[in-house]
Amino acid sequence: MRYAMAIDTRKCVGCSDCVVACQTENNVPLGFCRDWVVEVVDGTYPNVSIELRSERCNHCANSPCVRCCPTGASHFEDGGIVLVEHDKCIGCGACIQACPYDARYSHPDGYVDKCTFCIHRVREGKNPACVSVCPTKCMSFGDLDDPNSKIVNVLKNRKFKSLAPEAGTKPQIFYLI
Amino acid sequence: MKEELFASGRNIPNIDPYLNIWHWQIPGYLFLGGLAAGILFFASFFTIMGKQHKMEATVRKAPMIVPFALVIGLFMLFLDLKHKLYFWQLYTTVRYQSPMSWGAWVLMAITPLSILWAASYVRELFPRWDWKYDILKTFEKWIIANRILLAWPLAILSVILGIYTGILLSAFNARPLWNTSILGPLFLVSGMSTGAAVIMLMSKDHKERKIIGRIDILLIIVELFFIIHLLMGFLAGSEAQINAANLFLGGRFTAPFFAFVVILGLIFPAVLETLELRGFKVPIIVPAVLILLGGLIFRFLMVEAGQITRYLY
Numbered sequence: 001m002r003y004a005m006a007i008d009t010r011k012c013v014g015c016s017d018c019v020v021a022c023q024t025e026n027n028v029p030l031g032f033c034r035d036w037v038v039e040v041v042d043g044t045y046p047n048v049s050i051e052l053r054s055e056r057c058n059h060c061a062n063s064p065c066v067r068c069c070p071t072g073a074s075h076f077e078d079g080g081i082v083l084v085e086h087d088k089c090i091g092c093g094a095c096i097q098a099c100p101y102d103a104r105y106s107h108p109d110g111y112v113d114k115c116t117f118c119i120h121r122v123r124e125g126k127n128p129a130c131v132s133v134c135p136t137k138c139m140s141f142g143d144l145d146d147p148n149s150k151i152v153n154v155l156k157n158r159k160f161k162s163l164a165p166e167a168g169t170k171p172q173i174f175y176l177i
Numbered sequence: 178m179k180e181e182l183f184a185s186g187r188n189i190p191n192i193d194p195y196l197n198i199w200h201w202q203i204p205g206y207l208f209l210g211g212l213a214a215g216i217l218f219f220a221s222f223f224t225i226m227g228k229q230h231k232m233e234a235t236v237r238k239a240p241m242i243v244p245f246a247l248v249i250g251l252f253m254l255f256l257d258l259k260h261k262l263y264f265w266q267l268y269t270t271v272r273y274q275s276p277m278s279w280g281a282w283v284l285m286a287i288t289p290l291s292i293l294w295a296a297s298y299v300r301e302l303f304p305r306w307d308w309k310y311d312i313l314k315t316f317e318k319w320i321i322a323n324r325i326l327l328a329w330p331l332a333i334l335s336v337i338l339g340i341y342t343g344i345l346l347s348a349f350n351a352r353p354l355w356n357t358s359i360l361g362p363l364f365l366v367s368g369m370s371t372g373a374a375v376i377m378l379m380s381k382d383h384k385e386r387k388i389i390g391r392i393d394i395l396l397i398i399v400e401l402f403f404i405i406h407l408l409m410g411f412l413a414g415s416e417a418q419i420n421a422a423n424l425f426l427g428g429r430f431t432a433p434f435f436a437f438v439v440i441l442g443l444i445f446p447a448v449l450e451t452l453e454l455r456g457f458k459v460p461i462i463v464p465a466v467l468i469l470l471g472g473l474i475f476r477f478l479m480v481e482a483g484q485i486t487r488y489l490y
Binding site: 033 | 187351
């Protein structure tokens with residue numbers, strides 16, 4: 001089992017619904033976010049292109065955050081989901097330094113927090129909150145090892161990229177381009 | 178032109194607009210750790226070589242401040258933690274892939290050993306000191322008789338501690354300025370040089386100062402070579418690494434780095450030490466303090482600048 005997410009940058013309109021859904025679902029404290037939307041503008045008028053990307057923890061297969069964690073608080077759950085065990089986290093900040101995507105933050109309660117792929121929903125067979133609310137349905141979540149899953153289908157038929165693959169992290173969020 | 182902005186708005190404290198999660202505690206600890214490693218290495222090295230009677234300050238006086246440096250350094254690390262009450266989780270596991278776990282365990286070993294070392298010389302430096310309990314007196318006798326057994330692990334652990342202060346940073350591949358294996362040796366050499374500076378400050382023996390001074394000049398030359406090597410390596414690397422080097426070669430850290438670290442912290446004190454060896458009268462406090470300040474500023478700049486560097490995508 002290998003959970004992953006595919007996000008269609010051509011369908012995303014940058015409404016930030018995913019961000020709000022995540023904050024509500026996961027009680028993210030005010031001023032923080034586990035996912036966010038980036039708008040990349042390339043070129044000068046009239047030759048301009050815009051890419052909208054909903055970004056979050058990439059749940060990397062070769063996670064530098066899990067590797068550098070001194071207590072084992074950052075760990076892999078089933079399906080390769082990277083989680084932080086709050087009672088083991090000492091808040092040293094090593095994983096925040098280690099993440100090339102700046103996807104982690106220091107929760108006001110002390111421990112480090114980040115996207116969990118809504119593991120509590122996934123275990124119930126539901127989609128993560130961000131995926132379930134997207135009005136353009138630009139996100140698909142699923143198991144890469146399941147040949148019938150929607151995500152495998154999408155990745156088969158579209159060109160895609162991941163972020164900073166040169167960092168060697170093997171990110172598991174794929175952006176359809 | 179490529180412009181990137183957060184369409185959803187994002188301004189997480191200490192992460193946006195650029196990472197600043199580690200503050201003064203980390204460079205402060207790296208400085209004290211390197212300094213302690215340097216002093217312990219010299220103390221144990223000269224003991225192993227059988228020169229402990231000729232090196233009064235190196236073997237006896239300077240190691241007195243090591244336990245304090247280590248404990249203050251550890252306390253700084255503790256202050257840096259955001260989930261402080263859970264710090265003991267560090268010592269429930271050994272994570273061999275995590276440099277921080279290595280560091281925690283090395284400190285756990287070297288701090289008590291350095292306390293034993295200092296305690297075994299307390300009565301030589303303060304003759305009126307009394308250990309009060311017989312068991313402590315017997316233990317002291319045993320340590321004094323077996324100092325060489327203490328010197329070997331201290332020599333090895335001090336090198337590991339010195340290298341670790343650099344590896345702690347170099348293990349983060351997400352921060353291109355840190356992600357180079359030269360950082361371990363560079364921080365080790367720099368730490369040993371600051372240790373040597375402390376010894377020179379505490380030494381009253383001209384011969385001892387000469388020996389340590391010679392070693393220090395050599396360390397500074399090696400350190401300068403490592404710094405050139407570090408920047409050249411970056412310039413021959415990827416765009417993220419070139420950007421990292423440019424922070425020191427024209428970017429916002431250029432002036433403090435070259436003025437306070439390279440010139441005032443390394444070249445100038447090395448020149449002063451050379452002049453002293455040639456017979457000129459140089460108050461030792463000047464090069465020693467410059468080396469210490471240079472080492473401290475170097476660590477502050479590296480920690481601050483490293484957090485700014487990142488992958489581009």
